[in-house]
Each structure stands twice: as C-alpha cells, then as structure tokens.
Amino acid sequence: MPESVPQNATYMIAAYILVGVILTGYALSLYLRARRCLRP
C-alpha cells in the first residue's frame, strides 16, 4: 500500500506569508527611511 503524504500545508503557507511580509516590510522600511532623509 502506498504511504500517504503528510498533510501539513498550513505550515508551508505560514512560512511563505511570513517571508513575504518580512521582505516586503524591510523594503518598505528602507523606502520610508530614505524618504524621511530626503524630506527638506
């Protein structure tokens, strides 16, 4: 009988969302910090 694949999609989704949030958040923080510096 073939072994069943573990059902753990929630962990994968959580990790992918988290990485997206961290990278986009950091990109946004760099943008905002630069904008604050450039403000006259």
Next chain:
Amino acid sequence: MSMLRVGRWITAIGLVLLAGVYLRALSFTPVEQSQGLAQKIFYLHVPAAIWAETAMILVGLASIFYLFTKDPRLDRFAASSAEVGTVFCAIVLTTGPIWGKPIWGTWWTWDARLTLTLFLFLLYLGYLLLRSAVPDPAMRARYAAVLGICGMCEVPFIHLSVYMFPTLHPMPIVLQPGRPKLPGSMLTTWLLSLGVFTVLYVGFVVQRYALSYLREQLEAAGEVGHA
C-alpha cells in the same frame, strides 16, 4: 540614476521575481513524499540561510580591510550588509521552527546548528546596537569592525556543526562535496530562489548603503543624529 534609485529598482525586480519563485515552488515543483508540502519551506529557508551567513562573511571581510585602510565606504558597506543579514537571519530563525514542527515534532531544539544560528542573530543585533550606541564615527567604525570580524569567525562553525555534533538538523543536500541529492525540478526551483535572494541582498544593500551615505551627509551638516 542615483544609487538609492538603483537599489530601489533592484529590490523591486527582486520582489517581483520572488513572486515568480512562489508560483514555481507552490504550483510547478513536485511534493516531496515523506515530508509533504512543508518541505517546500526549503526553497526559502536555505537561500535565506546562505545569505545570512554570506552577509556576515562580507561584514567581516569589509571590517578587516577597513581596519587597514580606514576607508569609510568599507564601514558603510559592513553596516549595510549587517542590517540585511539580520533580516535574512530572522527569516531563517522563523521558517526553521515552522518547518521543524511538522517534521521533527518540535519548534526548537538546543542543538549545535540551531543554537549557533541564534547566536549569529544575536551577534547581528549586537553589531547594530553597538553602531547605534557609539556617537563618534571613527570609534563606532573601529568597534563595529572588531565585532564584525568575530561574527565572521562564527560562520564556518555553523556550516560544519552538522558534521561535528549530533543534531536533528539535516546534513547539507545541495552545498556538499559531490552532486546535490535533489531531483532536477526541485534543484532548479532552489537555484532560482537562491538567485532571487541574491538580487534582494544586492538591492537591499545598495539602498541601505545610499541611506547611510545620505545620513552621513546630514550628520556632517548637523541635521540628524548618527545612524
């Protein structure tokens, strides 16, 4: 085009390509039979780990050269690489436990690889705190350079820890002597992801470097505090 704008463009391209990696990893890469969908965390966790460690090596190298040349560009690069490395290290330390829970049955274990990676993250935080705590630019750069060199010395131990100590963490399956033990389509997705993380590292560092330069100019003009 200014350096800041170049960095923004590279980052934007990196984020768009990251969406492409998500699509390929989630829809066009086969599911590993023994670990299930959680194995796909590998495509983000490992490239982030490689860049978290490489960023610290670059901090260390820039720091060594800074101590010899006193070139402020090297110090600026080290500070930028350290901040970006902290972000990648945070990704490693959050995706690792999310992957570990369904596979090992625990979020965290105090084994050598995990503990040394946590130590790397703390070194990064210490480096950034040190930079923000010392007001004199020359002294700040010198102290930070020494800590950066210490951080670089830790990286080989992280990589070799799985060979030196008993650990739950798997052995390297891509960065190992001989051929990677990974099917072709999975290896392609992983290599694409590594490429995208490389683009993001470059984009972030270029932006952060330009930001440091901008702040130094304002600091010299007496408009803002030190970064």
